[in-house]
Amino acid sequence: MNCEQELRVQAYLDGELDALDAAAVEAHLENCAACQAQCEAHGDLHAALAGADYHRASPLLRARIGKSLDGEKKARPGFWTGVSGGAGGMAIAAGLALFFVTRAPAGLTDALVTAHMQALDRGKPFMVASSDHHTVKPWFAGHADVSPPVTDFKAQGFTLVGGRSDRIAGQRAAVTIYRHGLHTVALFAWADTGKALPADATRKGYHAYYWKQADLDFAAVSDTAPGELRDFIALVKKSAAGE
Amino acid sequence: MPHLDAAYNLARWLTRNPAEADDIVQDAMLRAFRAFDGFRGDAAKPWLLAIVRNCHLNALGQKKRQAAVPLEDQIVAGDPTPEGHVLAADDGRRINAALAKLPEEFREVVVLRELEEMSYREIADVTGAPIGTVMSRLARGRALLRVELAGDQT
Numbered sequence: 001m002n003c004e005q006e007l008r009v010q011a012y013l014d015g016e017l018d019a020l021d022a023a024a025v026e027a028h029l030e031n032c033a034a035c036q037a038q039c040e041a042h043g044d045l046h047a048a049l050a051g052a053d054y055h056r057a058s059p060l061l062r063a064r065i066g067k068s069l070d071g072e073k074k075a076r077p078g079f080w081t082g083v084s085g086g087a088g089g090m091a092i093a094a095g096l097a098l099f100f101v102t103r104a105p106a107g108l109t110d111a112l113v114t115a116h117m118q119a120l121d122r123g124k125p126f127m128v129a130s131s132d133h134h135t136v137k138p139w140f141a142g143h144a145d146v147s148p149p150v151t152d153f154k155a156q157g158f159t160l161v162g163g164r165s166d167r168i169a170g171q172r173a174a175v176t177i178y179r180h181g182l183h184t185v186a187l188f189a190w191a192d193t194g195k196a197l198p199a200d201a202t203r204k205g206y207h208a209y210y211w212k213q214a215d216l217d218f219a220a221v222s223d224t225a226p227g228e229l230r231d232f233i234a235l236v237k238k239s240a241a242g243e
Numbered sequence: 244m245p246h247l248d249a250a251y252n253l254a255r256w257l258t259r260n261p262a263e264a265d266d267i268v269q270d271a272m273l274r275a276f277r278a279f280d281g282f283r284g285d286a287a288k289p290w291l292l293a294i295v296r297n298c299h300l301n302a303l304g305q306k307k308r309q310a311a312v313p314l315e316d317q318i319v320a321g322d323p324t325p326e327g328h329v330l331a332a333d334d335g336r337r338i339n340a341a342l343a344k345l346p347e348e349f350r351e352v353v354v355l356r357e358l359e360e361m362s363y364r365e366i367a368d369v370t371g372a373p374i375g376t377v378m379s380r381l382a383r384g385r386a387l388l389r390v391e392l393a394g395d396q397t
Contacts, residue, residue: 007378014356014381016363045385048392049357051335052342055255056248061265065244065272072276121245204248 003034013042108169108219113203115166115175116186116221126162126177136163136176144174148189148216151239153178158185158232169193169217178232183224185232189216209233213240244272246288249359250295256354257299259343267302271295289361289368296351296369341391349384352377 003009005028011017012025029035057065119126128139133150140147144165152160158178165172166188173190197210197217207229208221220233250271254264271294278294342350355366367374 007382010382010385011363011378014363041389042385045389045392046357048334048338049342049353049388052338052358053255053335054248054358055252055264057251057268058265061251061268062244062247064265065247065269068269068273069244069276072273118245 003032003038005032005035006038009035009038010042013039108198109201109203109208111168112186112188112208112219112221113206115168115188116184116206117204119164119166119175119186120184126175127164129162131160133160136160139163140165140174143172145172146174146189146191146216148174148176148187148218149240150176151236153232153235153239156231156235157181157228158235180222180224180228180232183222185220185222185224185229187236188219188221191215192217211237213237246291247272249288250291252358253292253295253351253354254299256342256350256358257296257347258302263302267295267298270302271298274298286365286368288359289365292355292359292369293371337392338388341388344391345384345387349380349387352380353384353388356381 005025008017008021009025009029012022017025029039127143128136130136130139131152131154133152137147137150140150140163150160150163154160158180160176161179161184162177164175164177166175167173168188168190170193171190173188176187176189178185178187192212192215197212197219198208200207200209202208206221206223207226208219209229210217210219211233212218218233218236220229220236222229222232224232247268251264251268254267254271255261258264258267271291275291275294342353345353351370352366355361355369361369363374363377366377370377372380
């Protein structure tokens, strides 16, 4: 009872087809009961698999590996050590970050959270380190496609620590980095593409909240408590509106 | 350490054993680290997961040589509960058990596609199989899962 188009329909459902092939499959689906049933079964199984365990490395294992890699790093300095590893390490880290951001298949939230985690993994989540907004804002002018307002909210508990640029939505987004206690908050800004922003979401423990303001799209990404991230966003909105 | 969770998730689903997964991931991260100079591709995640998979196959080969415990017995021992019916409402548990039961060649492609959200091309890179084989294994794996889940309900 399986249709000979089964694998092609599966590729369509897995998002592997280009627009032309996808349209052909959609035309086929209108007249094929077997493939319609396959679509439904695919959706059901996909939903069921969302409940399967995603096993993460334990902190213990992470520490164990970190330790054994530290031994390797000492033996071979300047290798795979990110920002502290000198230009070579930095280039590798930057290359990886770019790759992670550009390939993210599952949408903007994944791209942002991955970019944020990747930056944290490098040890330094910023390219320009400064607590002075007079330093960070001009840096964006040469390194990002937009120049969002930059304000330090130190008095309110969010300390400006620097900025970087990440490729988001096909642009060089300006990313302003804040510290909040032990947490890092990344404020992404890019030119409004005219498209609707995704709903606020949480991935891997990181929250991503979106809004539009003036001609910019904003996203705040952090693993801090949702309430505190909301407070931060309120500060940014108020400050941006005042500028 | 980029992709450590992905590496661990794959190792756990391949071995179905936390301690073995720990060892395999540690081995794989060290190998990846040492081999990174030679890595010139643009896809670090498939590259790392391919190393994890190789480490798993090496460990499996060693284990097979050492002990004559049939794989089937290990699978049964790893199954969560004999009173599966009581827990029929627990969907997470059911899908976990069904996935764990799947033969490895199908389990790995389903995990890479559905849990890691990798493309066919990336899965082919991890498993070393042609894309056509990835597609047919995915279809077969999904069909087997459906049968397992349906049988579970009766």
